[in-house]
Amino acid sequence: GAGVSQSPRYKVAKRGQDVALRCDPISGHVSLFWYQQALGQGPEFLTYFQNEAQLDKSGLPSDRFFAERPEGSVSTLKIQRTQQEDSAVYLCASSLSGTFTGELFFGEGSRLTVL
Amino acid sequence: EDQVTQSPEALRLQEGESSSLNCSYTVSGLRGLFWYRQDPGKGPEFLFTLYSAGEEKEKERLKATLTKKESFLHITAPKPEDSATYLCAVQAGYNFNKFYFGSGTKLNVKP
Numbered sequence: 001g002a003g004v005s006q007s008p009r010y011k012v013a014k015r016g017q018d019v020a021l022r023c024d025p026i027s028g029h030v031s032l033f034w035y036q037q038a039l040g041q042g043p044e045f046l047t048y049f050q051n052e053a054q055l056d057k058s059g060l061p062s063d064r065f066f067a068e069r070p071e072g073s074v075s076t077l078k079i080q081r082t083q084q085e086d087s088a089v090y091l092c093a094s095s096l097s098g099t100f101t102g103e104l105f106f107g108e109g110s111r112l113t114v115l
Numbered sequence: 116e117d118q119v120t121q122s123p124e125a126l127r128l129q130e131g132e133s134s135s136l137n138c139s140y141t142v143s144g145l146r147g148l149f150w151y152r153q154d155p156g157k158g159p160e161f162l163f164t165l166y167s168a169g170e171e172k173e174k175e176r177l178k179a180t181l182t183k184k185e186s187f188l189h190i191t192a193p194k195p196e197d198s199a200t201y202l203c204a205v206q207a208g209y210n211f212n213k214f215y216f217g218s219g220t221k222l223n224v225k226p
Binding site: 004035040041042043044045055056058059091093102103104105106107108109 | 149157158206212214216217218219
């Protein structure tokens with residue numbers, strides 16, 4: 001595709017519900033990142049994939065957060081038993097190769113509101 | 116602990132009024148420093164990568180510079196369309212896939 005696509009753009013969940021956020025990266029991009037951005041803050045790293053391998057998940061805040069990229073393209077971030085503190089914008093980014101020039105291509109994000 | 120601090124938090128300029136945004140960092144083993152622009156409701160958009168002290172990069176009205184402890188984003192004769200939040204991020208140490216972002220400077224350019 002032309003850019004990184006994320007869905008849904010907006011999600012409202014009741015506390016305790018499970019949610020799944022989808023990221024469709026730019027075709028051919030090897031690296032995929034998930035970031036969490038709270039209001040008025042910069043993005044915070046959650047996890048990183050190189051193709052289908054999850055090489056770093058050190059930023060996932062708890063074991064309620066799970067990410068996968070089974071075929072090395074589309075990725076899903078799943079949050080189980082959502083809590084109010086999970087409310088944020090979840091950004092997906094992709095990069096062409098495994099070497100890092102700093103040029104990440106971000107999607108528009110999925111805004112999660114937990115009531 | 117690795118830290119990235121941006122100042123000011125917000126900046127209001129008149130069209131044509133040049134200024135600079137600051138990004139200071141305390142990291143071990145800087146690999147690269149990056150500037151991004153973020154418009155409301157959008158994801159960040161890449162602007163520049165700087166690798167070493169003394170390096171400069173330019174794009175239209177923007178120029179980014181890097182010293183050993185901070186980076187500046189200079190905006191010359193800004194236009195209203197330059198209004199956005201400007202984020203800096205650093206890549207450090209051996210964990211080269213993890214970028215540390217600052218909280219950003221929200222720039223508002225009035226016509």
